[in-house]
Amino acid sequence: MAVVKAGAYGHGLEAVAKALAAEDIVFLGVANVAEARRIRHAGVATRIYLLGPTWAGEREEIVARDWTPCLSSLAEAEHFNRLARAAGMRLKVHIAVDTGMGRGGFLQDQLPGLMAALEPLAHLEIEGIGSHLPSADEDEAFTRTQIARYLAILDQLGGPARFKWRHLLNSAGLLGYDRTACNLARPGLMLYGVSPLPHFQDQLATVMTLKSRVTLVRTLPAGHGVSYGRQFVTTRPTRVATIGIGYGDGYPRHVSGQGAEVCVHGCHCPILGRVTMDQIMVDVTAAGDVIEGDEVEMFGPHIPVAVIAEKAGTIVWEIFTGITPRVVRCYLGDRG
Ligand SMILES: *Cc1c(COP(=O)(O)O)cnc(C)c1O
Helix, strand or coil: CEECHHHHHCCCHHHHHHHHHCCCCCEEEECCHHHHHHHHHCCCCCEEEECCCCCHHHHHHHHHHCCEEEECCHHHHHHHHHHHHHCCCCEEEEEEEECCCCCCCEECCCHHHHHHHHCCCCCEEEEEEECCCCCCCCCHHHHHHHHHHHHHHHHHCCCHHHCCEEECCCHHHHHHCCCCCCCECCCCHHHHCCCCCHHHHHHCCCCCCEEEEEEEEEEECCCCEECHHHCEECCCCEEEEEECCCHHHCCCHHHCCCCCEEEECCEEEEEECCCCCCCEEEECHHHCCCCCCCEEEEECCCCCHHHHHHHCCCCHHHHHHHCCCCCCCCCCCCCC
């Protein structure tokens, strides 16, 4: 299952769904019906899986389009069953089981008892069972416990063969743990070339490079403040380039004053003062002859996005999904 929620982690939902359409992928994982619609409108026919609980108003469309929900409650299952009966069909559904995430799914202890009520719902076909890992990149012992719990649930419900699709692993789970409990995985972040476990990063190639251009270059004298709040003041004559990107593009304002760098002419240049909405100033004194129009890498092959996320006090997932629509997405193979 390729997880393409949140606009394919900011990479562009339609473009990524189309790029993945020809791959051997069973499901595209989305957050809600609006994302599912966009995939269908893009002409991609891969099955769609809704990663979280649905609300009642979404369910009729889910049934009509034969998208695949994961169930978290008996009430949700019964509603889907009624809608599927009315539509004269049998809807394929997955059971979500909460083995420790605390966000959705049937509670692990209650599921075996509830199966007796779920199994007779004649218009539902329970073809899969999934669970989710909250700390596969932080807590190995807990994650191992969760995998064991998941296997125990499978056994209680009649063994792995009872379910066509068994899935538990996100990117960190897939990279760092035994995969034999499952026959389907749900990678998100690693699809976009970033590993949640740093030691696997060299096996992946980051998909997104965020670039801008130099709009102005000046030499500021010593003692000159730079940007809002004047938190940075030059201590020497400084070659300062203004870059046409800011937090209005999703570049995180929280890196201000944290020593973040950009890459100009292959040279790492420090950001000076605060990130503003549309512009950022950097010290290009060491970067040679920088002129207006020069390309600037904000993150990508030279500036790891993980470093930017860390300096912003956040995670790469939030950086990617925060890149705003103002940033034009260009894809390899695009012309012009
Ligand atoms: C977002 C999500 C994933 C993907 O997680 P990554 O850490 O990005 O690989 C997998 N499963 C579920 C249920 C999710 O919500």
